[in-house]
Amino acid sequence: MSTSREKETAKFILGFDLGTTNSVLAYAPLDAENPQVELLALPQLVSSGTVESRTMLASFTYLANPNEAGGGVLDLPWTKQRDFAVGEYARRQGAVVPDRTVGAAKSWLAYSRVDRHQPILPWGAESVAKISPVTASQRYLEHIVAAWQELHSEAPVAEQLVVLTVPASFDASARELTREAALAAGLPQDLVLLEEPQAAVYAWLADRGDRWRRALKLGDTLLVCDVGGGTTDLTLVTVADDSGELVLRRMAVGNHLLVGGDNMDLALAHFVAGRFAEKGTKLDPWQSVALWHSCRNAKESLLAAEGATSDQYPISVLGRGSRLIGGTVTTEVDRLSVGQILVDGFFPHCKVSDRPARRMASGFRELGLPYETDTAITRHLAAFLQAHGPAPGQPVRPTHVLFNGGVFKADILRHRLLEVLGEWFSNDADNRAPRMLEGSHDLDHAVARGAAYYGWAKHRGGLRIRGGTARAYYVGIETAGLAVPGAPRPLKALCVVPNGMEEGTETDVPSDEIGLIVGEPAQFRFFSSSTRKSDRPGELLSSWSLDELDETDSLETTLSAAEGAEDDYAAVRFRSRITELGVLELWCVSTKNNSRWKLEFSVREDAGME
Numbered sequence: 225m226s227t228s229r230e231k232e233t234a235k236f237i238l239g240f241d242l243g244t245t246n247s248v249l250a251y252a253p254l255d256a257e258n259p260q261v262e263l264l265a266l267p268q269l270v271s272s273g274t275v276e277s278r279t280m281l282a283s284f285t286y287l288a289n290p291n292e293a294g295g296g297v298l299d300l301p302w303t304k305q306r307d308f309a310v311g312e313y314a315r316r317q318g319a320v321v322p323d324r325t326v327g328a329a330k331s332w333l334a335y336s337r338v339d340r341h342q343p344i345l346p347w348g349a350e351s352v353a354k355i356s357p358v359t360a361s362q363r364y365l366e367h368i369v370a371a372w373q374e375l376h377s378e379a380p381v382a383e384q385l386v387v388l389t390v391p392a393s394f395d396a397s398a399r400e401l402t403r404e405a406a407l408a409a410g411l412p413q414d415l416v417l418l419e420e421p422q423a424a425v426y427a428w429l430a431d432r433g434d435r436w437r438r439a440l441k442l443g444d445t446l447l448v449c450d451v452g453g454g455t456t457d458l459t460l461v462t463v464a465d466d467s468g469e470l471v472l473r474r475m476a477v478g479n480h481l482l483v484g485g486d487n488m489d490l491a492l493a494h495f496v497a498g499r500f501a502e503k504g505t506k507l508d509p510w511q512s513v514a515l516w517h518s519c520r521n522a523k524e525s526l527l528a529a530e531g532a533t534s535d536q537y538p539i540s541v542l543g544r545g546s547r548l549i550g551g552t553v554t555t556e557v558d559r560l561s562v563g564q565i566l567v568d569g570f571f572p573h574c575k576v577s578d579r580p581a582r583r584m585a586s587g588f589r590e591l592g593l594p595y596e597t598d599t600a601i602t603r604h605l606a607a608f609l610q611a612h613g614p615a616p617g618q619p620v621r622p623t624h625v626l627f628n629g630g631v632f633k634a635d636i637l638r639h640r641l642l643e644v645l646g647e648w649f650s651n652d653a654d655n656r657a658p659r660m661l662e663g664s665h666d667l668d669h670a671v672a673r674g675a676a677y678y679g680w681a682k683h684r685g686g687l688r689i690r691g692g693t694a695r696a697y698y699v700g701i702e703t704a705g706l707a708v709p710g711a712p713r714p715l716k717a718l719c720v721v722p723n724g725m726e727e728g729t730e731t732d733v734p735s736d737e738i739g740l741i742v743g744e745p746a747q748f749r750f751f752s753s754s755t756r757k758s759d760r761p762g763e764l765l766s767s768w769s770l771d772e773l774d775e776t777d778s779l780e781t782t783l784s785a786a787e788g789a790e791d792d793y794a795a796v797r798f799r800s801r802i803t804e805l806g807v808l809e810l811w812c813v814s815t816k817n818n819s820r821w822k823l824e825f826s827v828r829e830d831a832g833m834e
Contacts, residue, residue: 239675474691
């Protein structure tokens with residue numbers, strides 16, 4: 225991670241956590257002998273015309289109405305005449321004017337069925353100038369960059385060593401979109417992407433120092449359970465031996481699970497809507513969205529780690545239409561009901577052999593985020609442990625659990641998950657239930673702090689988690705043969721990157737010659753797998769189950785033909801490379817001459833012959 229340019233100009237490691245609900249920046253000076261990780265105070269609007277500093281920037285965008293735009297009420301210390309706001313004020317506006325509030329942009333980045341460069345947010349809103357998920361993400365990062373520059377003008381962000389976190393379950397396209405937003409916001413080209421569950425482990429390591437070896441011993445398996453606002457991220461890290469030294473190795477990551485705090489808020493909103501209906505008030509669609517935002521505040525207040533000040537929380541929704549006298553409708557929710565809805569709905573008791581329920585999909589459905597049909601995180605966890613066990617029917621047995629994500633600030637949710645894990649494993653040969661990892665853990669800031677610590681450790685030669693890529697990657701190869709009317713040609717999947725391939729390495733992909741379409745538009749299809757760990761480069765799959773391979777974004781582009789070429793295809797073999805920055809590159813190398821084409825696992829239309 226260190227180059228001569230970095231040694232000359234970089235003064236800090238910057239760790240960016242671009243979160244679904246909140247974003248954070250932590251930093252550490254490069255010249256410190258020990259990591260000294262600090263949090264950056266982020267000035268932001270908390271109400272119209274009022275700016276306060278917080279350690280977290282709420283990941284929401286408010287699109288101002290014409291009366292506010294440019295009127296100065298949305299000004300910040302570093303910019304004037306804004307027509308939008310991000311941060312706490314934007315978040316609060318979600319409960320008042322939801323059709324002008326953008327949320328969950330990070331979840332949309334991972335949804336390949338929409339064009340994430342197009343202005344689609346707020347989803348379903350009308351008569352408002354929308355923005356894209358990439359633009360929303362860019363705005364959050366731009367705000368943080370501007371806040372940094374205000375305090376550290378002597379150390380421009382573009383000249384620092386930057387680590388940006390992403391969910392472990394993000395595929396290559398979602399990672400590239402995140403990187404694209406980051407570069408547009410002013411982060412340097414050589415930024416490093418780090419998986420959020422790993423960042424949480426690094427934050428724990430930063431707190432423990434060398435004492436981590438007292439908490440974990442050889443053979444232990446750590447489950448990182450990260451439930452944030454939009455996603456559930458599951459990761460397994462094992463303690464191994466390397467020449468007599470204890471080292472940490474990432475063993476597995478879970479699939480992209482769109483279930484988290486947003487779903488919990490929606491469940492509470494459904495419950496509260498029933499309360500309103502009992503009073504004769506039926507909410508319209510936008511009132512329901514506003515209620516969703518209001519329920520987030522109720523959840524966080526009633527289940528606060530330090531304890532709520534009251535057992536009741538009032539929820540009000542602004543009236544819409546002439547039939548609502550007084551302008552608002554109000555009801556109350558209590559701590560017991562909220563806890564029961566969330567515990568039983570999202571962390572129910574189940575068996576380790578259980579699987580998430582699958583409901584038959586409707587033939588027609590509205591486009592929107594594909595939230596999991598089964599919200600039981602415990603069943604998703606059971607499936608994850610089974611998928612990565614040593615043999616069918618033998619799940620991985622974690623010895624320790626590290627919680628991460630704002631959801632687990634609620635004691636009741638942590639206790640229930642530990643209780644379920646205890647039911648699964650307390651009667652096995654070891655007769656010990658998995659236990660929570662010792663040590664303090666700041667759930668709000670852990671990912672950013674861990675990112676900064678990781679960057680410092682990588683630069684200074686400290687402890688790092690090993691493991692390489694979390695997934696194996698494949699390209700779709702269309703089979704030759706007679707065409708059948710109305711039916712696509714069968715597709716095979718060629719492994720080009722094995723699970724665990726290390727950064728900064730490359731490999732030839734053994735195969736027969738592959739025909740690469742050149743000189744005309746073509747679609748290239750890519751797949752990934754978190755469970756097929758034994759596939760090696762060159763292995764060709766003729767069939768697979770839906771649970772084995774996930775299709776990521778296809779790349780539609782026109783590759784230029786080599787000079788003097790007469791055919792519309794070139795015979796090639798592949799060479800795959802993972803850069804030091806974690807970017808996956810697939811090189812198509814001609815078997816006839818020295819022509820080479822590069823395909824990146826991205827959605828940007830910039831692939832071409834090199």
